[in-house]
Amino acid sequence: MSASEADASTLDARAIGNGVRLRIRVQPRASREELGNVRGGALVVRVTAPPVENAANAALVRLLARRLRVPASSMRIVRGGTGRDKLVEIDGVELQEVVALVRKLS
16 A cells, blocks of 8 residues: 555534545645645644634645535535644545545645
8 A cells, every 4th residue: 555545534514414534734834835735634734823813724725625516605614623633524526536635645
C-alpha cells in the first residue's frame, strides 16, 4: 500500500445524506494555503488567515469549496468552530470525491 492509499484510508470521513462529514485539523497563519496529509484521521488544512474573528474558518471553507468545486454555502462547521480540530459537513459531494482528493495530495 502506498503512502497516499494509507493516508486516504485513515481519513475519518463518512457519507451522510446528500454529502460528506469529515474531520479537519486547521493550521492557521501558515505560509501558504494548502490541503495537507491525513494525521490522526483528520485532513490537515493550512490557511494563511489568523485564528481571530472567524477568519481561519472562512479561509478553510473557501479553500475546501474551491478544491472540491462546490459552493461555499454547501459547507458547515458542525463542531470545533473555535478550535483547530473541526467536524465539517459538505453537501453535494460524494465520499469517493473526497477520498480521491486526499489521494492526490500525497
